[in-house]
Amino acid sequence: MTTDPVLHWNDVLLDVIRHGGGPLGPIARGAAMMHCAIHDAVCSIVPAHAPYLMTIPAAPDASIEAAVAQAARDTLLVAFPSTSVDVRGTLRDALASLPAGSAVATGRAIGKASAAAMIIAREHDGDGAGAVAGHAAGTAPGEWRVTDGADAATPQWSGVMPFTMSARSEFRPPRPGGHRSTADLLAGREYAEQLAEVKALGEATSARRTAEQTEIAFFWANDAGGTYKPPGQLLQITRIVSEQRGLGVVENARMFALVALALADAAVCAWDAKAFAGLWRPQTAVHEAGGDGNRATEADAAWEPLSREGAVHHTPPSPSYVSAHATLAGAHASIMRLYLGSDDVAFMATSEDPSLPADTTRSFDSFSAAAAEHARSRIHLGVGFPWDADEGLRAGAAVAEALFAARLQPIAERTARDAA
Numbered sequence: 001m002t003t004d005p006v007l008h009w010n011d012v013l014l015d016v017i018r019h020g021g022g023p024l025g026p027i028a029r030g031a032a033m034m035h036c037a038i039h040d041a042v043c044s045i046v047p048a049h050a051p052y053l054m055t056i057p058a059a060p061d062a063s064i065e066a067a068v069a070q071a072a073r074d075t076l077l078v079a080f081p082s083t084s085v086d087v088r089g090t091l092r093d094a095l096a097s098l099p100a101g102s103a104v105a106t107g108r109a110i111g112k113a114s115a116a117a118m119i120i121a122r123e124h125d126g127d128g129a130g131a132v133a134g135h136a137a138g139t140a141p142g143e144w145r146v147t148d149g150a151d152a153a154t155p156q157w158s159g160v161m162p163f164t165m166s167a168r169s170e171f172r173p174p175r176p177g178g179h180r181s182t183a184d185l186l187a188g189r190e191y192a193e194q195l196a197e198v199k200a201l202g203e204a205t206s207a208r209r210t211a212e213q214t215e216i217a218f219f220w221a222n223d224a225g226g227t228y229k230p231p232g233q234l235l236q237i238t239r240i241v242s243e244q245r246g247l248g249v250v251e252n253a254r255m256f257a258l259v260a261l262a263l264a265d266a267a268v269c270a271w272d273a274k275a276f277a278g279l280w281r282p283q284t285a286v287h288e289a290g291g292d293g294n295r296a297t298e299a300d301a302a303w304e305p306l307s308r309e310g311a312v313h314h315t316p317p318s319p320s321y322v323s324a325h326a327t328l329a330g331a332h333a334s335i336m337r338l339y340l341g342s343d344d345v346a347f348m349a350t351s352e353d354p355s356l357p358a359d360t361t362r363s364f365d366s367f368s369a370a371a372a373e374h375a376r377s378r379i380h381l382g383v384g385f386p387w388d389a390d391e392g393l394r395a396g397a398a399v400a401e402a403l404f405a406a407r408l409q410p411i412a413e414r415t416a417r418d419a420a
Helices: 005-020 024-045 064-079 087-096 102-121 155-159 182-187 189-201 211-219 229-245 249-277 282-287 324-340 367-380 386-406 411-419
Strands: 347-350 361-364
Touching: 005 024, 005 064, 005 087, 005 229, 005 249, 024 064, 024 102, 024 229, 024 249, 024 324, 064 087, 064 102, 064 249, 155 249, 182 189, 189 282, 189 367, 189 386, 211 361, 211 367, 229 249, 229 324, 229 347, 249 324, 249 386, 324 367, 324 386, 361 367, 367 386
Parallel strands: none
Antiparallel strands: 347 361
């Protein structure tokens, strides 16, 4: 087991994701549940930051390792109930490596209480009771259609209770291009230009897309089963930066909780926008351009996106606007910038997309540069428009900035603010 229990259990989480797969929203939710439970357990023993939910009374000699292990185990089994990863066995191994004594028992009790509070707080997430209409397949030009025979992915996610936002629509972006109606949007010059861009660069057999753009498209995809999926990729980058900076367990508990909270609420924000706008994907837009009312667009019934599952070209089963990948990317970049106090941090990112060699990496000089590349990769992949990427980045950044200003603050800073 790695020395830092937060990093170790983040690795376990990524294994759970690899084995179980699933849609982006539920994965981000599970990550937030685990990392916030870990955070509150750690900060019950070392009260450095304000808790997310609660502080559990704790002796200062309670085992942080045991508290983290128990909090992670309990939340993982609830958030990912069908996982094939032996999370219980991982807990036994983690505890076996600790010295016997009351400190371990006390730590486990703290972790159990922290996890229980989180599980109760999120027990109704799956029903999406507040979801709004918008993912039903439409028939009018511009309305989202079923592609590849796949039903909408987690349409209820627009109704999931946010972790930190005051409302699901708090950071909802304006309609694409600022247009009041889909008909006005389709008739505009900007729409024709954006469709032409993705049609040219995102086609499976595009001659205009460079080799690097193709690599970028797949590097940030990670939609296939067996990968750590988009939330896991961003959590892995968080780990890379943590190790690079030599952060300790208390620092990691806060940083990973902030990142996971931002990703979870970014997913809710993105699905709220998808339900609100209900915009068709480029694949449908190209196929049905003859009926969009725009003389500058041209239909191509044979067009396919670069995106694929195995050997089959594939469009994600959700409305195009906004890009969930971009929204998560914007949220992650902003949290990392705010936490570390600088955007200008050099790091190397990894990918697990099966369309690339297993050891493929990309290097960046800033978090914003990585996020911008991540967002725009959806155009090169042929699954999103430029405004999906740009507005997703902005929405994700807004989610993160509000979160960072209000939650999990260092105790000294919070005390000074309250006194003022």
